[in-house]
Amino acid sequence: MNPLIRRLRRGRAEDAPWVRPVFLGLLLGTAALYLWNLSASGYANSFYSAAVQACSQSWKAFFFGSLDAANAITVDKPPAALWPMALSVRLFGLGSWQILLPEVLMGVATVAVLYAAVRRRFGAGAGLIAGAVLALTPVAALMFRFNNPDALLALLMTVAVYCVLRALELDEGAARWLVWAGVALGFAFLAKTLQAFLILPVLALVYVVCAPGGLARRFGRLGLGGLALLVSAGWWVALVELWPASSRPYIGGSQKNSFLELTFGYNGLGRLNGDEVGSVGGRGRGGPGGMAVDLPAGMELPTRAGGGPGGGGGGWGETGLGRMFNEQVGGQISWLLPAALILLVAGLVVTWRAARTDTARSAFLVWGGSLLLTTGVFSFMAGIFHEYYTVAMAPYLAALIGMGVAVLWEERSRFPASAALAAAVAVTSVWAWVLLGRTPDWQPWLRRAVLVGGCAAALGLLFAGRVDRRLGLAAAGLGLAAGLAGPFAYTLSTLAEGHQGSIVTAGPGGLRGPGGRGMPGNGRMFVLYGPGQGQLPGGPGGQLPGGLAPGGLAPGGQAPGGQVPGGQGTGRPPGGPGGQAPTGEGGPGGTGGMGGLLNGATVSAKAKAALLADADSYTWVAAAIGSQNAASYQLATEKPVMAIGGFNGSDPSPTLAQFEQYVAEGRIHYFIASGGGFGGGNSAISTWVEQTFEKAAVDGATLYDLTARK
Incomplete structure (x- = not known):
């Protein structure tokens, strides 16, 4: 037998015969577990999937990590994580498996x-x-x-x-x-x-x-x-x-077209102190969770559960030693x-x-x-x-x-060691009892079984050094099973569901709170609907710019009106032909908790056909404010779509003058109007387009033909 094959099959000479088969079984089991139901997530985070699609078409986009193959703007991270997925798509074509298998x-x-x-x-x-x-x-x-x-x-x-x-x-x-x-x-x-x-x-x-x-x-x-x-x-x-x-x-x-600024600002110190200028975390910008939206003077928005700056929390929840154990994070x-x-x-x-x-x-x-x-x-x-x-x-x-x-x-023959081992098992079983109690209607029998099994194992481990070795091993095995039962059950629940969008959570149906699926705490997360649909109690006229509205998600994870941040319609990712999501539950939140938040739009066959008409004559078949909205149409058409303002729609790219020049040169065919992006400085482009070009409703999508002036 070839020595390499023998080593692969047998492992090290000093290992027991069972070691290598069990290790290979662990790897194969992990692979099988993670591959199961993989396509349920469709394009998962359409923001990165669109960038992967672009990188698979253009080596320049591959190097920079561009959102589109025409290289208008990059993702808000360096590109290394995109490279394995882009190579997979370049080799095997665009699809959910090709993106997620790496x-x-x-x-x-x-x-x-x-x-x-x-x-x-x-x-x-x-x-x-x-x-x-x-x-x-x-x-x-x-x-x-x-x-x-x-x-x-x-x-x-x-x-x-x-x-x-x-x-x-x-x-x-x-x-x-x-x-x-x-x-x-x-x-x-x-x-x-x-x-x-x-x-x-x-x-x-x-x-x-x-x-x-x-x-x-x-x-x-x-x-x-x-x-x-x-x-x-x-x-x-x-x-x-x-x-x-x-x-x-x-x-x-970035706000100044600099990777170093991005590194030390938005992706650096801004993550620590909350001062993320031009981002979904920009301090003092008035948006929910720090989202960068421009509000009228004197208007303030309530924050997500956890209070505001100075109160021990902020738009992204309570900070402090208990954060890893709270209702949002604990089960993860x-x-x-x-x-x-x-x-x-x-x-x-x-x-x-x-x-x-x-x-x-x-x-x-x-x-x-x-x-x-x-x-x-x-x-x-x-x-x-x-x-x-x-x-x-x-x-x-x-x-x-x-x-x-x-x-x-x-x-274990020393009592302090066996006591520490027993304490670890007992604390784990009690904490699992608490975590499982946060989803009381989901597998209630498991909560009791974990507590009883863990406590019994802890008692046995306390005397593991003084009893027969087989009894000690049985107690250890029971303790290991009790400790892993809770996370294993949550993992199986996670694998059974598709997860889509930019904010996803593990566990049975996502973490629930009074605000609905995936809305922990008081549920006061703001959801972007369509333009002009947002209402703010107490604000001037109750109207919010950009179409933001309080109240979180309705039960079941569906946003009122069926609108989602960054796009129109249900928010299902374009995971299949024609931009349709794979079968299963969609909508904001969809399955898997907050999985639909900040997700893209459903692209109809008619809208896709409109964008593909004479597509090769344009650098970008369309432009849209916000990357998630642009990503949906790009994934559906596999043609470059310009994401005005990047992820949040708040990056100063392109400027109005640059956009007007692109249009004058005939490089952009359509402008897609929607609630994409969280607002900011690109409203001038929307205003100019609305005042200058004819609009048409195409199967629920509002398109402006940038070759047809009024």
Whole structure:
């Protein structure tokens, strides 16, 4: 037999015969789980799907991450997360599977890398537990089947930690692993900018303190890793900043056409302090959740649950230590978070007296420090925060569970170790009881079973070191089953539903609150309807510019009037022929909680035919304010559609003069009028179009023919 095939089938010579088959089963099971019902999400986040479609048609769009193949404007992130999906679409054509399959493969790869990182020091059992915990975390199951940048970010951050752990094992050869860690972090930056650097202080500090070799050598190797990071992230940034602005697309999300401004503003400090100028989080702009809308003097909008600046919260919910456990976030990530914290403390206590270079303690410090730092930033950030961001925590949490269980199991003959193991299981079962109680009508039997099974397992583990080993293993197995039952059930519910739009949540039907599906807290989230349909109690005439209206979603996730942010109609993504969504429930919120918020429009066959008429004669078949609206028509026609103002419709691109020039040159055929975008400085373009050109209603869509003046 070929040695490579033998190694793949058998694994390491020192491994027990069961190890490799179980590991391969874990990977195959994860793949099968994540592939199941994959197409239910259609184009998922149409914002990124449209960019993927553009990147598959134009290498220039591929390099810059443009929203359209004619390169009018980019997405509001670097393009690395788009590249795997774009290559898939370029090879196999445009479709839901072609876009989402690379995300599934990233999920499987993350499980594999996590297993490899944990098993090196703590054994195959610990690695398998860690991999299973990661695979069954609800937010991981959501985001490894979705086309946001978070899947690639989670994979690369896990790779970076693996490489640092390898460097901590070595004196000679450590520099090579630190260089690879720097490369992973650099490309993670090109996926989601500064979030990639959240754990950088932890990785650097643990290496300097705990690595073998002299202090000068440690700093020197760390410098090489930093240089690799700078090169792997900086090459793209340098090219974009040096490229003449006149011959590249506008940098979406920025106000001055600068990627550095985007990085340190909207995607950087703005996320921490809430001052996200020109974005859905712009402080002081008066919009719901900080949305950038222009209001008449003296008019203010109520915020989403959590109060306003200075009140311990903001438009994106309450901040503070309890954020990861609240009704919005808890069911996404926190099932095993209390246990992970207990096991982190226990692991550090067990390894406290070890030598400075002890790799077990270093692993607890790296994984634990990464979890604590990421959790802390997410808990207190005042800017844009979505529940799915917490997928970044999942690998760190899963590693601590696997390592902690392995260490305490080995020490179970000592009562403090068995007590800590029992406490972790008991706290997990009680917390699962609380989380499952937030969806009381969904599988009520499971709540009782988890509590009873977890408490029984905790009692057995308390005496695991004093009873027959088989009884101890039975208690451990029961505890593991009880701990994973809740997140596994939420994961299955997540996989059974399609998730669409820019704000998605995991769990059974999404997280519910008084405001309706996916509307936690007081439900006072504003929904963009059609122009002129928004009513504000207490405002001048009750009218809101841009068509914003309070009140959240109606029960079942359907917005009154059937209108959604960024488009017309039900908000189903154009996931099938003619721009129609795949079968299943659509509408704002659709299934999967807030899955329809900030989603695109349904494009009718007649509207699609109108845009495709003589399409090759134009650079852009149409233009629309806001990227989600533009994305719907672009995905339906597979032709460039200009997103005026980028994601929110608030970026100053193009200017009115530029737009008038494009029209005069005959480069844009139609202007699509809708409630797309959250308002801002592009209303001048809408006004000019309305005053200058003839409009026509095409099967519910309002189109202005920019070749037919009044």
